[in-house]
Amino acid sequence: MGLMANLSKAAVGRRVAVLTAAPLLFGLATPLAAQAATTAVESTSVSPSTISAGEEALQKVTLTEPAPAGGTVVALRDLNEFEDPNYARSTGRKVTVPEGQRSVTFPIRVQSEDTTTVTSLEASANGTAARTAITVEPPDWREQVVTGFWVKQQYGQAIALTGTTVTGTVQIKSPAPVGGLAVDIRNNPVWNDTAYSAPYVVVPAGATGATFPISVSTDQNPRYVQMTADLGNDKATSSLIGTPKKFSVGTVREIRNKSGYWPNYGVVGLGDIWHPFGAVIKLTSDTPGVTVPPELQLSSSELGRTFPIQVDPSTPIGTKVKITATWVLGPAPVTTEITIQD
Structure with missing residues (x-):
């Protein structure tokens, strides 16, 4: 009886020890989970806050505390009625603040317009958000403008097979500034998917021209698309005809x-x-x-x-x-x- 009593007391003691230790483990885990969940966006800013069309700017996102293990992913978007394709492409719609850091800085591009525009930008994570804005001014056409835009042509006509890639070329009046100059490339009308290219091509710093790939698609019949290259103050146009792989x-x-x-x-x-x-x-x-x-x-x-x-x-x-x-x-x-x- 004495031996059984001692074994029972030992078993009870082990159970008490386990029950006593459990709150300690939860107490250690809870602050870590809470910390990851409450990492918030404190602010975001753009420098410079005013640029000439096509120029590069830097956006900064700051958290309320250092990012936890694995970093903190921050969603990025513009607040225009229609999404800015240049901002979406240049940022990928997100940025990661590295583990142990409170902020991250990254380059951005926004589209060009023929008037001065102000675009609001939002950075959000874990249910928190901060906003900033960037102002874009059309360049003085006497100083900077798109002077040429064409698609590689044969016999004066740009005709390409569906599923192939052709080369587009843009030229600008003056050498591009530090960071390069982004020239907007658009289809006209925008929903015509005969040709696809990135929404902008960057002319490298110091250069006056750049080439870029254009993917060609069509359906059962040849299709025509007009494309424009734009810095906000003027448009240069080129055209392309996509043809199927049959007569x-x-x-x-x-x-x-x-x-x-x-x-x-x-x-x-x-x-x-x-x-x-x-x-x-x-x-x-x-x-x-x-x-x-x-x-x-x-x-x-x-x-x-x-x-x-x-x-x-x-x-x-x-x-x-x-x-x-x-x-x-x-x-x-x-x-x-x-x-x-x-």
């Missing part, structure tokens, strides 16, 4: 029956079909008053060619027209249907 025919833009708009143009794409001796394309229209050149002769290095479409003003709006392209000694003919616009 195709389409139009560059809407086809109209009156002058005062852009000229009416169609486009033939040869796709990725080998044509070492060139190609002869016959064109026909099924509608009186809508005429196309009877024949196009393309060289072995051409991927396609645009052609004029003449529309008599008497052709009623809404008329549907079929234009057929026939590749002599090539694949089967292809046809596109267009509707005459007002």
